Structures are given as structure tokens and as C-alpha cells.
Amino acid sequence: MDLPPELRRLQAVAETLLQQGRVLQAIEAFEQLLRHEARLPDAWYNLAFLQHRARRFDEALASYGQALVNGVAGAEEVHLNRAVILSDHLARHDEAEQALHAALALQPRYLPALINLGNLREQRGERTAALEAYEAALAIEPGHALALSRLPHLKPPQRADDPLIGRLRRAIAQAGPAEQADLGFALGKALDDAQAYDDAFAAYAAANAASRAAGGGVRYDAAAHERCIDSLIAAFPDARPRGMPAPPAVGPRLIFVCGMFRSGSTLVERILARHPDVTAGGEIDLLPGLMRERFGPMPQVVSPLDEATLQRWRTHYLERIATMFPGARCVTDKRPDNFLYIGLIRRLFPDAVIVHTRRHPLDNCLSIHFLHLSHTMPHALDLLDTAHWYRQYERLMAHWQRLHGDTMHDVDYDALVADPQPVVAALLEACGLAWSERCMSFHEGDGVVATPSGWQVRRPLYTASSGRWRHYARHLDGLQAALGMPPGKEPPVTA
Incomplete structure (x- = not known):
């Protein structure tokens, strides 16, 4: 959409404030922009993102809704973001699941929505349904670390030679630090369930080292x-x-x-x-x-x-x-x-x-x-x-x-x-x-x-x-x- 020069300048100011992390000032700038021109889906999206960061959860939901009404690109991501707010901050879990299904209706292979759906079902104690969501994600991306790392919690191995343990080890060997951490803690859990305690301790130690590496070598400051x-x-x-x-x-x-x-x-x-x-x-x-x-x-x-x-x-x-x-x-x-x-x-x-x-x-x-x-x-x-x-x-x-x-x-x-x-x-x-x-x-x-x-x-x-x-x-x-x-x-x- 072509904007008059004064609104283009205001849009540039709002986006600069967003990039600088100046949350409250950026919110004011986007709100001012949208008062003049409400048909800007990306501006609504950015405003919702900022309102979420400012813990204005109801306002963020409304702004994401306006982004959808105005035809924002990648609408499945908007539905996902709404689901996160609804579940994590407002305890409106049924609405969160509806938002995830809306995302998957638009993009059935949208992995973040499948993972979040599995997580929500786990939180509800729906073991079989959670497994279905994670397996659907793994059918799309067989080595998906988050989906694979949840399997030992849903299907705890009973023996050290369980195929899932081998699957986790192979995935770790091919992963970067962040994924090695996800998978490594899952491997430790699987080995602990299988009563292979020395191997479990080694797996947890490696997982913690991978988590440190994923965080840029972060160290605990005791003082x-x-x-x-x-x-x-x-x-x-x-x-x-x-x-x-x-x-x-x-x-x-x-x-x-x-x-x-x-x-x-x-x-x-x-x-x-x-x-x-x-x-x-x-x-x-x-x-x-x-x-x-x-x-x-x-x-x-x-x-x-x-x-x-x-x-x-x-x-x-x-x-x-x-x-x-x-x-x-x-x-x-x-x-x-x-x-x-x-x-x-x-x-x-x-x-x-x-x-x-x-x-x-x-x-x-x-x-x-x-x-x-x-x-x-x-x-x-x-x-x-x-x-x-x-x-x-x-x-x-x-x-x-x-x-x-x-x-x-x-x-x-x-x-x-x-x-x-x-x-x-x-x-x-x-x-x-x-x-x-x-x-x-x-x-x-x-x-x-x-x-x-x-x-x-x-x-x-x-x-x-x-x-x-x-x-x-x-x-x-x-x-x-x-x-x-x-x-x-x-x-x-x-x-």
C-alpha cells in the first residue's frame, strides 16, 4: 500500500524503535500509524509482538486479530503466536488449541504448530494425542529434535537396547549444540528409565555441556x-x-x-x-x-x-x-x-x-x-x-x-x-x-x-x-x- 510521505516517515520511525528494542515507544509509534491508516497488516503484527513483550496480552490478541482481518502474510504464524499467549499467559487452553488447528488448516506441515499441539496435549495428560502430534512432526522431519526428545517421556524405554535409545544417539551425532541439548536430556531420561545409570549420568553431563555451548559458553556468576x-x-x-x-x-x-x-x-x-x-x-x-x-x-x-x-x-x-x-x-x-x-x-x-x-x-x-x-x-x-x-x-x-x-x-x-x-x-x-x-x-x-x-x-x-x-x-x-x-x-x- 502506498502511503503519504508523513506516514512513511512515521512507519520508518516505528520500525526503527522496534529494531532498537524500545518497546513502549515503538508501541506508541505503531498505534499512531494505525490510527491514520488501519489497513496495514504488518504494522498490526509488529504492534501485537510488542504488546506481547509488554505483557499486554489481551491487546496483543486483538492486534493479531486485526493482522488476520487485513490479510497478513504467513497467517499460520499469527495463529501460532495467539496460541502461545492464550496457553502460556491467559490459561485459555481450549482457545489455544483452536488457534493451533487454525494454523494447521492453513499449513498442515507447519512444524511449530504441531510441536505446540503436542506440548499442549501433554500438559493436558493426553498421551496418545500428544504422540500423534509428535509423530506427525517426525513424519515431516524425521530428525526433528524437539519432537524426538519428547518420546522418552511418552514411551519410557525399559531396556538399554531399546531402539529409541539408539535413535536418540544417532540424532545427537548429527545435531548442533542446541539440538544436542534437547536430545541429550531425552537420552539421559531414557537411560535412567532403563536403569543404565552410569550411561545416563554421562548423557546428562554431555547435554548440559551442549546447553552451555548453545548459550554461547554462558557461565554461572556465583559472586x-x-x-x-x-x-x-x-x-x-x-x-x-x-x-x-x-x-x-x-x-x-x-x-x-x-x-x-x-x-x-x-x-x-x-x-x-x-x-x-x-x-x-x-x-x-x-x-x-x-x-x-x-x-x-x-x-x-x-x-x-x-x-x-x-x-x-x-x-x-x-x-x-x-x-x-x-x-x-x-x-x-x-x-x-x-x-x-x-x-x-x-x-x-x-x-x-x-x-x-x-x-x-x-x-x-x-x-x-x-x-x-x-x-x-x-x-x-x-x-x-x-x-x-x-x-x-x-x-x-x-x-x-x-x-x-x-x-x-x-x-x-x-x-x-x-x-x-x-x-x-x-x-x-x-x-x-x-x-x-x-x-x-x-x-x-x-x-x-x-x-x-x-x-x-x-x-x-x-x-x-x-x-x-x-x-x-x-x-x-x-x-x-x-x-x-x-x-x-x-x-x-x-x-
Whole structure:
């Protein structure tokens, strides 16, 4: 479309701001452009992209809709982007699946839509349907790393000579670092299921090395993380500043489930979600997003938050919860790393329930090392770095316990799987919930579980993951020492 000179100049300014990553200014420029000329599908697409980055999810959906109405090229990508927003940020999973089917109706061989469809079906516990989506992707691209890497989770091998293990090894040999990481963690999972533990440990080590390479050789900065923990402790030295009134309790009751990654938080949320009064919120990224926006990804200094800012954040959080879960009486926010922000949670929501999940340190650290986390979490790529992160977690949790220990409830994963009834009863009591027998059959619940533990929590309680470190004991002397545990002895469980 030919535009008059002044609109061409405005379009150029908007696109330059987009390229520079100046999100809010670019949004204003594209909105101004579209007020003058609304028939610009690429401008609508770019505006939607920026609104997504700015966490204006409803606005992004509307702008993507306008891009479609105005005939944007590559409409299947627009439907995919809408599906991501609907599933990842708005918990509107049925609409997300409809968007993925719309993308595939336009382009049946569109691999990103097939992979996302498989992932959504996994989150819903639809094993056969998920396999169908991944196999459809592999029929188009037999070596597709993401599709192939999901197969051990859906069809766990029972023997070390399972053909899937050989298929994964061959794919790794032909892949680049990013794909080697995807496939390598899958190979480790397959070998662990086949009880080939030494080979599994080697596969996980190689996968972590590949993940580091894919991230440009990223390294964990232990000193910076210590300064981050120092800043959080300094920012919240007291349970509540003197003279600061408690905000009124509005909206649903909030239950924050947090702790180390892989410490049992998904299982705890799943148990709570079976209660008739509880709605599972999953890993809501609102609090980490607000903290990053104000202080950066790893804050070295956290300045005091005035009551006006706290009220704005409080309102933003509650409005988003109301949009995502209308009419809910009690909502869980199961973002594990919210343990970093317990001081902030207490300032925002003094009446919220905080559930802290914990697990044997060796099992916890090993499970993190065996999980394909983003290379933006480099402490997961090396067991000694994971141990350092764990010790800093212990240091921060000791601070929160001093301030808020009487208002937090600990759930020990190992105690839960060994004898669930008393642990579940204490959990419900701490959350102010009446006993419900349904909570003991958490694995029978439906709904979406969007975490790496999705398949585990759809099984009855099992103890195989408790004490799992023993299978790998010969490789863990360094980890035990870094955690302050004498090598060669049965490590104690720490509180």
C-alpha cells in the first residue's frame, strides 16, 4: 500500500524503535500509524509482538486479530503466536488449541504448530494425542529434535537396547549444540528409565555441556548471585515496616507454592487443585516479571518499595488473576522461584498462604542437573554450581524463616511420598481448607500441568524419586562436599 510521505516517515520511525528494542515507544509509534491508516497488516503484527513483550496480552490478541482481518502474510504464524499467549499467559487452553488447528488448516506441515499441539496435549495428560502430534512432526522431519526428545517421556524405554535409545544417539551425532541439548536430556531420561545409570549420568553431563555451548559458553556468576541474595535480605529486613498498614483483603485467597525447582511444588499444587475450593494457577510469572521490570533479572540493589508502587503491583496482580480465573475462591501460584520474593509477597498480600516445598538436597540438585532448563539459568549446567545456588537458597530461606516462619508451611517431599495422609492433612489445615478425600487421589484430576513434572503427577504417589541419588552415588562426591556433606556417608536431610 502506498502511503503519504508523513506516514512513511512515521512507519520508518516505528520500525526503527522496534529494531532498537524500545518497546513502549515503538508501541506508541505503531498505534499512531494505525490510527491514520488501519489497513496495514504488518504494522498490526509488529504492534501485537510488542504488546506481547509488554505483557499486554489481551491487546496483543486483538492486534493479531486485526493482522488476520487485513490479510497478513504467513497467517499460520499469527495463529501460532495467539496460541502461545492464550496457553502460556491467559490459561485459555481450549482457545489455544483452536488457534493451533487454525494454523494447521492453513499449513498442515507447519512444524511449530504441531510441536505446540503436542506440548499442549501433554500438559493436558493426553498421551496418545500428544504422540500423534509428535509423530506427525517426525513424519515431516524425521530428525526433528524437539519432537524426538519428547518420546522418552511418552514411551519410557525399559531396556538399554531399546531402539529409541539408539535413535536418540544417532540424532545427537548429527545435531548442533542446541539440538544436542534437547536430545541429550531425552537420552539421559531414557537411560535412567532403563536403569543404565552410569550411561545416563554421562548423557546428562554431555547435554548440559551442549546447553552451555548453545548459550554461547554462558557461565554461572556465583559472586553476582550472592550479591543478589544480599540485596533481597537487605531490602526486606523486617516482617513489616513500622507504621505501614496492612492492605484490605480482596479477591480470591492466594496460596503461593514455592521452593527449589524440582522440590515437589507441582505435586503439592496438584494435591491442592483436587480440593473443591481451589483453582490451580500453575507457574504464574507476574511477580518475577514485576521484579525484573523494576530491578533487572539479577538485582544487585533492591530499593524500598513505596506504598503507591505496592498498591499498583497488588492491583495488577489481582486483576490478572481475576481475568485468568474468574470466580475462583482460592488460587495457587506455583512459581518455584517465588521463594526469592517471599518478603515482597508478604508486603503485597499479608493474608496469603505461603507453602515452601523442600526435598533431600542431593536428590534436588541432581534432579535440576537432569532437567533441561534454559541456559539463562546457568547454575543448572554444573553440579557444583547447582550446589552453590542451593546453599544461597538455604541462606535466603533462613532469613524468611526468621521473619515469617510462623506464617509459612513446609512440605517435605520425601515425607509426603512415604506417608501422604498426615502431610496432606497438615497442608490443608495450613491453607485454611477443610479435609477433602479427593486430595488423596490427585493423580485422577484433569486440567493442565505445564511443568516438567506433568507426567509424574498423573501417577499415584511413588517413592522411586526419593533417594534417587543413590543410583548415582559414585559420581556425587564433589556435590556432597559442596553441600557440606561428608563424602562416603549417608547424607542427612536438612530442613
